[in-house]
Amino acid sequence: MASYNVELTRTAEKQLRRIAKRDRKRVVEAIQGLAERPRPRGARKLQGYDDIYRIRVGQYRIVYEVFEDRVVLIVLKVGHRKDIYK
Numbered sequence: 001m002a003s004y005n006v007e008l009t010r011t012a013e014k015q016l017r018r019i020a021k022r023d024r025k026r027v028v029e030a031i032q033g034l035a036e037r038p039r040p041r042g043a044r045k046l047q048g049y050d051d052i053y054r055i056r057v058g059q060y061r062i063v064y065e066v067f068e069d070r071v072v073l074i075v076l077k078v079g080h081r082k083d084i085y086k
Contacts, residue, residue, distance in 0.1 A: 004035045004066075004073045012075045019078070023060060030057045031075055038066045038073050052076070054084075 008016070019027060033040065039053060046052045054063045061084040063077040077084055
């Protein structure tokens with residue numbers, strides 16, 4: 001299986017910078033892991049969307065879209081669980 005190319009939106013980059021350093025490391029590792037397994041155990045498909053998923057990393061959520069035809073994964077949002085779905 002080919003490794004996916006992981007890209008972050010500008011919004012996701014800004015949100016990632018705001019996360020505390022100790023938590024940011026875990027979130028970045030999870031994002032890097034998506035390159036090999038775009039739908040890891042625990043990934044949930046968001047209702048009402050075709051290829052948008054979310055994974056949990058402690059109190060944080062990573063929302064991303066998978067493009068199978070281009071072998072690209074785009075991280076849309078990264079944030080605390082209380083704010084991510086607003």
